[in-house]
Amino acid sequence: MPSPLETLAGIVDLARQGLLLKYAVASLFRVTWGFIAAAVLAIPMGLTIGWYRRAEMAFNPLIQILRPISPLAWIPIAILWFGVGDLAAVFLIFVSCFFPLLLTAINAVQGIPAIYLNAGRNFGLSPAAIIYRVLYPAVMPQLITGLRITLGLAWLVVVAAEMIAVSSGLGFLIIDARNAGNRYDLVVAGMVAIGVIGLLLDLLMRSLARAKFLRWGEVTED
């Protein structure tokens, strides 16, 4: 095991070569696009499925079968479909984020107290107005929590994906440092970078959750 000092030297070394920034950007790039693609698809889909009881009954078996498959099990298929490269890694992030977000959205809609929807109807809101004035604010706190947890998950998965599916990124750095001469100082340096960036991502999501227009979830008990 490298000493803390050796690790620090490894970080400095990587930074000087420009690899640290390059690999961090590569990893963040994959996470960002996989995560956004999953959110854009899974949240509207989940809200719709949750809203219509029949849709949930139709989709639930499929969701329940696909959900427990580890995103890592998709690696061979990702490579088969997209080759070794960014797209394969983005796809893996997408798969790992899609199901948690889908289920969060379904649960969020189903958890809306009926009295809120009834109140909306009682005041004469159109169905569209009920969606943006009742459904959207009611599900928001749960969605934000789901997004935060899922982003953390995406950051876990990107490292594993990069060890196999690409030749750049922080996951690649770790596996490459070991394979190319057991440079454990660089391995640990890579781990430190992953930890710090993970923390920053979580802080970013937390501040998003505190944004004013989404704030009410923070002040209620439930």
Next chain:
Amino acid sequence: MAISETKLSAGRITMAFQRDGKTTPVLNDISLEVARGEFLCIVGPSGCGKSTLLSAMAGFLSPSSGEIRIDGQTVTGPDPRRIFVFQERGVFPWLTVEGNIEFGLFALPRAERQKRISHYIKMVGLTGFERAYPAELSGGMKQRLEVARALAVNPDMLLLDEPFGALDSITRLTMRKELLRIWEAEGNTVVFVTHDIDEAVQLADRVVVLSDRPARIQQIVKVDIPHPRDISSARYLELRNGIFEQLGLAHAI
């Protein structure tokens, strides 16, 4: 109150719920008339179907048979002219006090909205809390906010489902007084569901006593005591005890 025209009439309402293939009858042949401007209380044992009857009046549920007419028109769905005030807190936690009151006013011009908001905030005593979120309010304040949200759209009927059930006894007494004051000022027709017989006799022009499920009307008691009511008067106790007896609860404890 002088008996005037009929606001609501329920004709031979029967309702049943289907669950797990079994049919549970809830309401059994309820016929009822509510006069315009009347304060009507519905009491009955817990789970007897009082709230179901109220939901049908609001248009959230449809009767299995029979029909409810308001102003001569059959009720087919919810309508802003009759606002349901919920048993559990129905205020929106994502809106401020102002935002909640404004919720139903979307069709009005801005100046009129502002006028109503400040009027009803004052009426229910929430001045100073305009920008507060429901989570920052006490139970009694939330309940008053919900009443204000309902009144702001100028409904001609208020349907209240055990609105004060979750409040402590002192707040509950204050709220009853407030509600009577608002009702006298606004002149709405009020249908108020409660399991509290004292509450019903203190508030109502008439008290409808429902039986156990499936609910039938056991008795309709006219409360001929003017407001403010002396709750230690002989007439009050007589009416109250009469209802207890009707429900088989007299001398039970």
